[in-house]
Amino acid sequence: MKWPTSRWDAAACRCLRLLRALVGQAQQVVGFLNVVGSDDQVGAPIPGYIPPASSVRISRFDAGAVQEAFRDLRISFRRERRDHDEIGIRPSKTVILDDSAEEEEVRDGNADGSIEQIGPSTMQASARTHVVLVDRPSAKGGADRGPLGGEYLLVALGGCFASNLLAAIRARDAAMTNLRVDVNGEMDGPPDRFKSFQMTVAADHHDVELGRRLIAIAARACAVTNTLRLSAPVSITFESIPVDFQSPEK
Numbered sequence: 001m002k003w004p005t006s007r008w009d010a011a012a013c014r015c016l017r018l019l020r021a022l023v024g025q026a027q028q029v030v031g032f033l034n035v036v037g038s039d040d041q042v043g044a045p046i047p048g049y050i051p052p053a054s055s056v057r058i059s060r061f062d063a064g065a066v067q068e069a070f071r072d073l074r075i076s077f078r079r080e081r082r083d084h085d086e087i088g089i090r091p092s093k094t095v096i097l098d099d100s101a102e103e104e105e106v107r108d109g110n111a112d113g114s115i116e117q118i119g120p121s122t123m124q125a126s127a128r129t130h131v132v133l134v135d136r137p138s139a140k141g142g143a144d145r146g147p148l149g150g151e152y153l154l155v156a157l158g159g160c161f162a163s164n165l166l167a168a169i170r171a172r173d174a175a176m177t178n179l180r181v182d183v184n185g186e187m188d189g190p191p192d193r194f195k196s197f198q199m200t201v202a203a204d205h206h207d208v209e210l211g212r213r214l215i216a217i218a219a220r221a222c223a224v225t226n227t228l229r230l231s232a233p234v235s236i237t238f239e240s241i242p243v244d245f246q247s248p249e250k
Contacts, residue, residue, distance in 0.1 A: 119143060125152075150185070150194070157197055157224045157234070158183040165201075165218035174214060176205045196233045201243075212243050219245035 113127040115134065121142040123134040134149055136142025147155070158181040169176045180202045188195035205211045215238055219225050228234055236243045 119145070122146065153194070154183040154185050154197070157222075157228060158199060160224035161199060161218055161222045161236075164221045165214060168214045168217050168221075172214070174205075174210060175207070176203050176211055176214065178204045194228075194232055197228060197235070199234070199236045201236060201238045208239055212238055212241075215243045216245035219243070 111127075113125060115123050115125045118124045118133075119135075121136050122145045125132050125134055132152075133146030134152065135145040136148065138144045162179060162181045165179065165181075168174075169179075182200045182202075184198045184200075185194045186196045186198070187193070201211075201215055203211065215236060219234075219236055225234055236245060
């Protein structure tokens with residue numbers, strides 16, 4: 001079983017500890033049906049239960065420990081739900097059972113990729129089971145078999161943001177469809193670098209304010225947005241109006 005982020009690793013450990021405690025209590029609960037002598041009754045008979053030929057009696061178990069374990073489990077999930085509430089995904093929906101059920105975010109707290117040369121100017125990039133090509137334009141001596149690395153940076157920004165936005169839309173059953181995100185990066189130098197990023201969001205919708213709120217939520221949840229804006233401004237426009245996502249909503 002895999003978890004989307006390192007915070008979920010901690011949640012998993014807590015849940016496993018609690019489940020072990022519950023299993024231990026369950027072993028004692030099995031004592032409900034222990035066959036003992038008729039003179040060794042410790043508790044009352046189970047309501048509605050018809051005992052076999054030999055008398056069935058209830059052995060002791062720690063009901064308080066079971067209740068405490070369930071209480072701790074509820075607190076644990078409430079804490080994780082609060083931490084992830086902004087994108088609206090419940091813990092039960094973010095558990096990764098296999099690659100086909102993968103959510104949008106980087107799993108296990110790490111991301112991996114590899115790049116290898118397959119031509120004079122062409123590189124093949126791999127991430128999980130996906131493969132794309134990286135190349136230079138013909139005007140710059142390349143074969144133009146794929147985008148530049150810097151162009152992939154723009155795609156990464158727009159893709160990460162858009163996947164979080166779609167997750168927020170699905171979680172709230174919001175009427176927002178046909179999403180499109182255009183990403184622009186303003187260059188500066190030398191040496192060459194991006195000095196700012198701008199995303200323009202368009203979609204079919206019926207509620208501008210809800211759309212702006214979902215966009216802000218997605219931007220704050222996006223790992224690429226959070227990384228890039230530490231070194232360059234990232235702005236988002238929806239319906240020709242800038243969206244403020246720099247701080248959580250009150």
